[in-house]
Amino acid sequence: MFPLTLLGLLFITxxxxxxxxxxxxxxxxxxxxxxxxxSMFQRGDLLEVPRTLFTHFGIYLGGGRVAHLIPDILPVxxxxxxxxxxxxxxxxxxxxxxxxxxxxxxxxxxxxxxxSEIIVNPMDKVCSRPPLKGEEVAxxxxxxxxxxxxSLLWYNCEHYxxxxxxxxxxxxxxxQFCKTVKKFILxxxxxxxTAVLGPVLVLYLEVVSLYxxxxxxxxxxxxxxxx
Numbered sequence: 001m002f003p004l005t006l007l008g009l010l011f012i013t014x015x016x017x018x019x020x021x022x023x024x025x026x027x028x029x030x031x032x033x034x035x036x037x038x039s040m041f042q043r044g045d046l047l048e049v050p051r052t053l054f055t056h057f058g059i060y061l062g063g064g065r066v067a068h069l070i071p072d073i074l075p076v077x078x079x080x081x082x083x084x085x086x087x088x089x090x091x092x093x094x095x096x097x098x099x100x101x102x103x104x105x106x107x108x109x110x111x112x113x114x115x116s117e118i119i120v121n122p123m124d125k126v127c128s129r130p131p132l133k134g135e136e137v138a139x140x141x142x143x144x145x146x147x148x149x150x151s152l153l154w155y156n157c158e159h160y161x162x163x164x165x166x167x168x169x170x171x172x173x174x175x176q177f178c179k180t181v182k183k184f185i186l187x188x189x190x191x192x193x194t195a196v197l198g199p200v201l202v203l204y205l206e207v208v209s210l211y212x213x214x215x216x217x218x219x220x221x222x223x224x225x226x227x
Contacts, residue, residue, distance in 0.1 A: 035064030037109050041120060044134025046165045048119040049112065055173060057161040058112050059141035066112040067141040069104045069160040071096030071150050087111045102150035104141075104160065129166040140164040153177070186226045195220035 041047065043062040048055055058068030072088050073095035087107065088096075096102055109118070124131055131137070141164045149155065158171040184190070198216035202208055 035062075035109075037064045038062060041109075042134055044132075044137035044165070046121050046123055046131075046137075046161050047109075047112070048122050049114070049116045050119070051116065055158070056112075057157045059137060059161055059164050060109075061106065061138050061141065064109050065106050066109055067104060067106050067138075067145065067164075068112055069102055069144075069148065069150075069157045071102045072105075073099055073101065075103055075147050076101050096150065097152060100150050101147065103147050104144045106142075106145065123162065123165070123172075126172065127162070127166050127168075129168055131165050132167060137165045186223060188224060191220045191224035194223055 037060070041060040043060060045060040047058045047060055047066060049057070056068065056070075058066040061067055070088050071093050072084075074084050074088075074092050076099060078084065084103075085105075088105075121131070132140075141161075144160065144164070153171075153174045155169075156171060156174070158173055159169045162171065163169045195216075198219060202212045202216055
């Protein structure tokens with residue numbers, strides 16, 4: 001954890017008094033501003049925000065607030081609640097993914113969407129389970145606030161919202177990713193490439209033996225049979 005902590009400190013500078021005051025003033029302004037989103041979303045709605053490489057999800061709580069799970073390294077490195085409450089930067093997010101730590105937090109709709117289009121309840125059309133009542137969905141989302149473990153494939157923001165709204169912890173993004181990887185690796189083309197590169201690599205490294213020969217034969221054979 002020490003190298004990760006040191007790396008995090010290189011990205012996350014100490015907060016100055018002026019920055020803290022500015023953050024407090026911004027937070028106060030956000031809380032006092034009447035929400036325009038209550039006429040657009042209902043409490044318990046699942047919100048989807050398309051990003052460049054992935055899709056982010058959250059649960060609308062009302063009052064212009066969204067609960068969402070997001071990777072974040074800062075809670076591991078600091079106890080400064082004011083700094084933690086500020087919008088998660090890309091550096092904090094990337095380091096959180098590497099450290100496999102995240103938090104379920106509540107942000108404004110603007111901070112959650114980050115300028116992207118918001119899609120409402122898209123999973124209602126693809127999930128086999130009916131959605132829970134809005135109030136129950138929001139209650140689940142609020143109860144799970146705080147630090148949590150994170151996995152890019154096995155526990156991400158989609159798992160969180162799926163559990164809150166449908167009572168099942170799953171991710172269609174993860175399923176599609178694994179399906180694509182499986183299709184790429186377990187293909188006849190991969191088997192042929194492995195059959196050619198295996199012997200070349202063994203001869204180049206000069207590690208010819210009975211064990212290496214078995215590996216060179218079995219690996220492409222297994223891929224071929226599984227394709």
